[in-house]
Amino acid sequence: MERPYDGHTNCLFCRWIRAGKAVETLDTVAAFDDGFPVTAGHLLIVPLRHTADWLFMTRREISDSETLIRALVEKIRLRDPSVTGFNIGTNIGASAGQTVFHAHIHLIPRRDGDTASPEGGVRGVVDGKRGYHPS
Ligand code: 5GP
Ligand code: ZN
Numbered sequence: 001m002e003r004p005y006d007g008h009t010n011c012l013f014c015r016w017i018r019a020g021k022a023v024e025t026l027d028t029v030a031a032f033d034d035g036f037p038v039t040a041g042h043l044l045i046v047p048l049r050h051t052a053d054w055l056f057m058t059r060r061e062i063s064d065s066e067t068l069i070r071a072l073v074e075k076i077r078l079r080d081p082s083v084t085g086f087n088i089g090t091n092i093g094a095s096a097g098q099t100v101f102h103a104h105i106h107l108i109p110r111r112d113g114d115t116a117s118p119e120g121g122v123r124g125v126v127d128g129k130r131g132y133h134p135s
Contacts, residue, residue, distance in 0.1 A: 013102035026068040041109040085110035
């Protein structure tokens with residue numbers, strides 16, 4: 001008899017899924033609190049199926065992620081009016097900073113003044129490159 005799918009034993013997010021740690025689920029995806037949040041409310045949107053990164057996610061998983069992210073954004077805005085922006089992003093590969101090799105999308109709430117000069121946002125993935133000064 002085929003064993004039921006139980007995810008990858010050594011994968012942090014598969015363990016979270018099995019332990020029922022999701023704060024929200026939507027069909028093929030779930031949201032979890034990030035253990036080391038960049039800002040208060042930092043969430044990770046994760047496919048229930050183990051797969052290495054965003055490029056391996058199915059169209060269905062990507063579509064469910066978008067729906068879940070939009071619902072979470074509404075919920076966060078209602079609950080916390082200090083949230084005035086978001087960073088949404090994914091790291092693909094160790095070179096790009098990925099540390100957990102189960103696909104996930106970061107949803108990072110932002111608030112006015114949470115950093116001195118927010119200009120450039122996700123450009124900050126390379127130290128010193130976030131801000132820019134067109135001539
Ligand atoms: P990545 O660096 O792969 O894009 O994101 C992995 C995320 O998982 C990070 O934002 C990090 O805070 C979170 N994370 C990594 N290891 C642990 C852990 O052991 N416990 C918890 N709660 N979160 C973790
Ligand atoms: Zn996994």
